[in-house]
Amino acid sequence: MNQFVLVDCTTVDGALSQLNDGSVVKAAGVDLLDRMKNGTTTPSRLVNIRNISALRGIHPSPQGVTIGALTTLAEISEHPLLTSQYTILSDACGSAATPHIRNMATLGGNLLQQLQCWYFRSEEYQCLRKGKDLCFAFAGLNQYHAIMDYGTCPSVAPSSSAVALLGLNASVELTSAKRGKRTVAIKDLYVHPDANPTKFNVLEPDELLTAVTIPRPAAGTRSAYQKYGEKQSNDWAIADAGVVLEMDGNVCRKAAIVMGAASPVVRHSPEAEAVLAGKPITEETARAAGKAAMQGGPLQTAMQGAQPLSMNAYKVQLFPVAIYRTILLAAGQMGRDPSAAG
Amino acid sequence: MSGSKLPIDQSDPLSANPQRSDVDHAAETKAGKGITRRGFLKGAGVAAAGTALLEGAQVFSREAVAATRGEHNGVKEYGPGPIAVTLHVNGKEQTVHIEPRTTLADALRVDMALTGTKVVCDRGACSACTVLLDNMPINSCMTLAMDAVGHRVTTIEGLAKNGEMHPMQAAFVKHDALQCGFCTPGMVMTCSALLGKNPKPTEEDVRYAIAGNLCRCGTYPKIFAAAQEVAGASTPESTRNA
Numbered sequence: 079m080n081q082f083v084l085v086d087c088t089t090v091d092g093a094l095s096q097l098n099d100g101s102v103v104k105a106a107g108v109d110l111l112d113r114m115k116n117g118t119t120t121p122s123r124l125v126n127i128r129n130i131s132a133l134r135g136i137h138p139s140p141q142g143v144t145i146g147a148l149t150t151l152a153e154i155s156e157h158p159l160l161t162s163q164y165t166i167l168s169d170a171c172g173s174a175a176t177p178h179i180r181n182m183a184t185l186g187g188n189l190l191q192q193l194q195c196w197y198f199r200s201e202e203y204q205c206l207r208k209g210k211d212l213c214f215a216f217a218g219l220n221q222y223h224a225i226m227d228y229g230t231c232p233s234v235a236p237s238s239s240a241v242a243l244l245g246l247n248a249s250v251e252l253t254s255a256k257r258g259k260r261t262v263a264i265k266d267l268y269v270h271p272d273a274n275p276t277k278f279n280v281l282e283p284d285e286l287l288t289a290v291t292i293p294r295p296a297a298g299t300r301s302a303y304q305k306y307g308e309k310q311s312n313d314w315a316i317a318d319a320g321v322v323l324e325m326d327g328n329v330c331r332k333a334a335i336v337m338g339a340a341s342p343v344v345r346h347s348p349e350a351e352a353v354l355a356g357k358p359i360t361e362e363t364a365r366a367a368g369k370a371a372m373q374g375g376p377l378q379t380a381m382q383g384a385q386p387l388s389m390n391a392y393k394v395q396l397f398p399v400a401i402y403r404t405i406l407l408a409a410g411q412m413g414r415d416p417s418a419a420g
Numbered sequence: 421m422s423g424s425k426l427p428i429d430q431s432d433p434l435s436a437n438p439q440r441s442d443v444d445h446a447a448e449t450k451a452g453k454g455i456t457r458r459g460f461l462k463g464a465g466v467a468a469a470g471t472a473l474l475e476g477a478q479v480f481s482r483e484a485v486a487a488t489r490g491e492h493n494g495v496k497e498y499g500p501g502p503i504a505v506t507l508h509v510n511g512k513e514q515t516v517h518i519e520p521r522t523t524l525a526d527a528l529r530v531d532m533a534l535t536g537t538k539v540v541c542d543r544g545a546c547s548a549c550t551v552l553l554d555n556m557p558i559n560s561c562m563t564l565a566m567d568a569v570g571h572r573v574t575t576i577e578g579l580a581k582n583g584e585m586h587p588m589q590a591a592f593v594k595h596d597a598l599q600c601g602f603c604t605p606g607m608v609m610t611c612s613a614l615l616g617k618n619p620k621p622t623e624e625d626v627r628y629a630i631a632g633n634l635c636r637c638g639t640y641p642k643i644f645a646a647a648q649e650v651a652g653a654s655t656p657e658s659t660r661n662a
Contacts, residue, residue, distance in 0.1 A: 081500035084520035084566060092493030111523070111562050112543055122500075124520075128567055176632020178547050178557050178610070311631035312545060 079111070080120045088129050090288060094255040096125045097284045103127055105148055106182040108175075109191040117201040118208075133186075133288060136160065142294040147186030147287050151239070152177070154185060164292060165408075166301035166320050170242035173305045173419045176312045186287045188239045189250070189267070192278060194314050195223065195233040206231050206275045221389040222316055225397075226372075227341040229379040231271035232387060234315075234339045240264060241320040241338040242303050243290060244346065251289040252281060261291070268343045272379055296332075298325040302408035304418040306400055311419060315339040317396040319404040328358045328409075335371060335401060340384075340393070347371040350401060364405040368398030498566065507568055509534070510578030520566055525549045527565035528575055536576035536605050540634075547633040550606035551575050557613045576605035579612060588612045591646035599637035607633050611647040621651050 085101070087093035097103070102121035104110050105128055113119035127133065133148040136157050143159065154160055155172030174180060174188060197203040197214040204210040215223050215232050224232035235241075243264045250267055253259045262280060269277045281287065295301070301322040307313030320336035333354040335347045350371040357363045372384040372394055384394045406412035499520035506515045509532060516531040525542075528534040528551070537560055540548040544562040551560045552574040579586035585593070588611050598604040607630060614621055614629040621629070626647045635643070 079521045081519060081521055083500050084498045084564070086496050086498065086566070088494035092495040095493055096495060106562075107564060107567070108544060108562050111564075114521075115542065126567070176544070176547060176559075177629060178550060178559050178632050179544050179562070181553075181556050182558050182563065312634075 079114045082121055083123045084126055085123055086126045086129060090130060090132060090253065090286065093125055093127045093130060093286060094253065101125050103286065105184045105187040108179055108183045109187060113192065116199055118199060142292045145185055145290045147289055148184045151180040151183050151185065151188060155180065163295060164246060166245050166303045166322055167239065167242040169303035170238040170320065174238045185239055185290055188237050190279060190287060191236055193233040194236040198233060207271060209276050216387065219389065220387040223387055223390055224341050225384045225386045225390060225393045226374060227345060227379050227381050229272035231275060231342055233342050235342060235344040236314055238305060238315065238318065238338065240344045241318055241336045244344050245301065245320040245322040245334040245336040246292045248290055248292040250287050251291065252285045253288045254282065254285045256284065270343050296324045299323065300325055300408045300410065302404050304400060304404045304407065304415055306396060307419045313419065317393055317400045319400040321404045321408040323359065323408050330354045330357055330359055335367060337371065337397060340397060347374050349374050359405060359409040359411065364402045367405060368401035371401050372398055505566055505569060507565065507573060509573045510575060518565055520564065522565045523561055524563040524565045524568050525560035528560060534575050534577050538602055538605055540602060547610065548603050548606045550609040550633065552609060552613055555613060555616055557610050576609060586612060587650045591650045595642045595646040597639050597642035597646040599639055603633060603635045607635065607643055615650060619651065621647065623648060
């Protein structure tokens, strides 16, 4: 790890005043220290926001809930309001990484973690996302890469909490010293590599992600998230599903079906959602929704449906199962899958 | 990890430790004893620091220079060179001279000679480096030592009291819950933290708690038995005398 100046901040204003050229923000530092140890990020100044107590906490309101960016994944996964009314989020945060990492890692850090593609993470490979012109994954080892909507870079969206927050129609608060606060929906937070390969999200260099706001779910809403990894713990998803069902008895008024590890940017499946809208949740409709998700139309690219790479066709089988089981879990018709992570 | 490690690009775990150097950093301490960050800055600002602060006067002046660069809005700069940092470890305050890039694991192992904490993957993937920060298990390899300032750090060396093993350590011995022993300090720390939070864990609770602690020897059943015995449960038949 390279030497750096640590700029320790205890207020948001103080931190914002330090966001200069070449400074990198550190919260818990879980993702950042990993990249620094790999030698792929070598900042000369770290702006340490970990000790800004104003950025911690879960604040319910009549409109929903606001979560400070430094709230840990463990705090979110154990919070009674979130486990009961925002289950998809507590599930997602409770199944990320390991128990110890969840005690450290923050919601903001989870949302803004960089790609977990092993070529991107390696100092040895200068890829498209580092401003060069080559992706190594297409002809290389791509068993954990994208199957949908990937265009020039088949990395996958790494954040579990983003899957949940997209399903909940949440937004983030971005704060800058000069321009004040702005609100960005989770669906607009990430930048697809085809739009700009080296800009991963819409944050400007002088902005800090300060809070996440989630609107209160409609009456009758049930939700769940499940993640599948090569191991049950300690791994990013190879397939994951976030499901939010607005129920009227056993009939689903409206559904949100979200996938993270399918594509470079976390995405809804409008096709799966259409299968469930206005229908009862049954084994049959849940299976049909999972199947429809793999025939999804293009969102960010011209790519139609799932188009696996040389080593990841298994994902086209795994995602429909993850979606089907998570729909039934959300609806209360099936228990948590013992083979899922967490 | 499906995510980040390229199988053809395994880095040597022994070379993963960053370059170390001696350092020193005035730190804010919980109890207000010894050298505190705030106390030091006040002292330095007034000009002549008291004798208690003079250990490493060069370091202090370096910090004072850095601090004047951005000392407003609760902002203070440290490093990149060595600074004095006071950590509260196993009930005692100890000042070490470290660079801001020093991880808590390295500060403990290299600067405090508390080598019971192990570093294996150095990426938060194996939890061999587990220590407790305010009684909560964390990965010391993925925590900067400076981020432990103001918190109580407990390592495996801090579990025994008055020469008596912690009940969890004794249970690990009794159940032979180790083979090579490298994961053991982390396992013991995680299990003892679990009991602090949940005095009557089920085997499922123990499995969940140690989900990030990897044991390549496969001693998990013995670990479950040890943890459950300390929790007051009877020893599972399957692991007795195995």
